[in-house]
Amino acid sequence: MKIEGFELRRVAMPLASPFRTSFGTQTDRDILLVKAVTDAAEGWGECVTLPNPVYSPEYTEGAVDVLKRFFIPALGAAGIGDANAVAEVLKPFKGHRMAKAALETAVLDAELRGEGRSFARELGSVRDTVPCGVSVGIMDSVPKLLEAVGGYLDEGYVRIKLKIEPGWDVDVVRAVRERFGDDVLLQVDANTAYTLRDAPHLAKLDAFDLLLIEQPLEEEDVLGHADLAKIVKTPICLDESITSAQTAAAAIRLGATSIINIKPGRVGGYLEARRIHDLASAHGIPVWCGGMVESGLGRAANIALASLPGFTLPGDVSASGRFYATDITKPFVMHDGHLTVPSGPGLGVTPVPHILDELTTAVEWVPI
Numbered sequence: 001m002k003i004e005g006f007e008l009r010r011v012a013m014p015l016a017s018p019f020r021t022s023f024g025t026q027t028d029r030d031i032l033l034v035k036a037v038t039d040a041a042e043g044w045g046e047c048v049t050l051p052n053p054v055y056s057p058e059y060t061e062g063a064v065d066v067l068k069r070f071f072i073p074a075l076g077a078a079g080i081g082d083a084n085a086v087a088e089v090l091k092p093f094k095g096h097r098m099a100k101a102a103l104e105t106a107v108l109d110a111e112l113r114g115e116g117r118s119f120a121r122e123l124g125s126v127r128d129t130v131p132c133g134v135s136v137g138i139m140d141s142v143p144k145l146l147e148a149v150g151g152y153l154d155e156g157y158v159r160i161k162l163k164i165e166p167g168w169d170v171d172v173v174r175a176v177r178e179r180f181g182d183d184v185l186l187q188v189d190a191n192t193a194y195t196l197r198d199a200p201h202l203a204k205l206d207a208f209d210l211l212l213i214e215q216p217l218e219e220e221d222v223l224g225h226a227d228l229a230k231i232v233k234t235p236i237c238l239d240e241s242i243t244s245a246q247t248a249a250a251a252i253r254l255g256a257t258s259i260i261n262i263k264p265g266r267v268g269g270y271l272e273a274r275r276i277h278d279l280a281s282a283h284g285i286p287v288w289c290g291g292m293v294e295s296g297l298g299r300a301a302n303i304a305l306a307s308l309p310g311f312t313l314p315g316d317v318s319a320s321g322r323f324y325a326t327d328i329t330k331p332f333v334m335h336d337g338h339l340t341v342p343s344g345p346g347l348g349v350t351p352v353p354h355i356l357d358e359l360t361t362a363v364e365w366v367p368i
């Protein structure tokens with residue numbers, strides 16, 4: 001496959017409702033799409049950076065810059081023609097894993113579309129559908145949260161994830177349990193909002209039979225998570241801390257994590273995500289697919305990843321309608337709490353041209 005260049009496109013996607021986490025509230029998603037133009041096919045990658053470096057050190061303008069000035073020229077200089085070589089060529093560049101992931105995914109999608117192979121087949125899919133979990137943001141009041149949770153359960157979501165932060169945690173979980181009972185699969189995500197001093201408070205969550213507590217402490221505090229795991233009975237699940245198979249191996253060895261949220265953008269791409277899946281499975285560590293409020297393009301790739309055998313917990317793999325009234329692809333619609341794994345070539349979905357044009361705010365061609 002010969003790569004001719006990449007199109008960097010910004011797409012402004014209004015959210016169906018505000019989404020609040022411990023690091024802020026999003027009302028829209030400014031998405032950077034990377035399109036690989038090759039002699040075989042065109043391929044898409046979605047960069048999951050936020051506009052500001054609050055989830056991880058990356059941010060969208062930085063991703064655009066590093067792609068244009070360093071990553072795409074490096075692929076050109078190396079004469080890259082397949083996705084397996086991308087990570088190796090980009091290895092000398094530190095970090096910027098979300099930008100690397102978007103570039104690798106675009107090349108992989110083009111390659112697979114050219115070969116008529118699906119993303120799911122390439123990654124090692126064993127399922128035709130995946131169960132849908134949903135992430136529920138921090139709300140203005142408990143009644144409003146209970147209304148939102150009830151709505152998602154009525155829609156058929158099989159797992160509820162509650163965002164928590166100091167002042168919005170134990171009482172909120174208790175209210176959900178009291179209203180919806182003990183059978184609902186329930187977990188919480190702190191997005192690094194606590195410290196080890198909060199361990200006794202976080203241990204109060206043990207009363208509610210949660211699936212896991214996600215990333216309670218800051219990204220770098222792997223040892224703190226290992227200490228916390230000795231105090232809190234609820235399984236600790238890492239998100240921000242797991243940036244590669246190597247950091248996953250360290251966190252598992254140190255007892256800092258007993259479940260891993262795999263987000264392909266955070267770890268540098270779907271090929272590294274598969275390596276983490278394989279490593280975790282070898283250690284008996286369940287994994288699930290995290291979400292970054294992706295459009296249908298990133299969502300398609302996540303659904304494919306979530307169909308691998310070690311993804312035994314429902315992921316943040318929700319229907320398009322959870323976040324977007326209008327998606328740039330054919331929307332993913334949940335049936336009986338599940339989404340169908342795309343089976344077409346590559347991602348199996350492509351942007352709907354007139355919708356993509358309407359939502360595009362900038363396009364830039366970067367020849368290789």
Ligand SMILES: O=C(O)CCC(=O)N[C@@H](C(=O)O)c1ccccc1
Nearest residue numbers: 055135191290291292293294316318
């Ligand atoms: O379902 C989704 O796509 C969102 C899941 C979710 O809560 N993502 C959170 C997270 O902290 O994991 C997030 C969203 C946007 C940006 C960063 C993080």
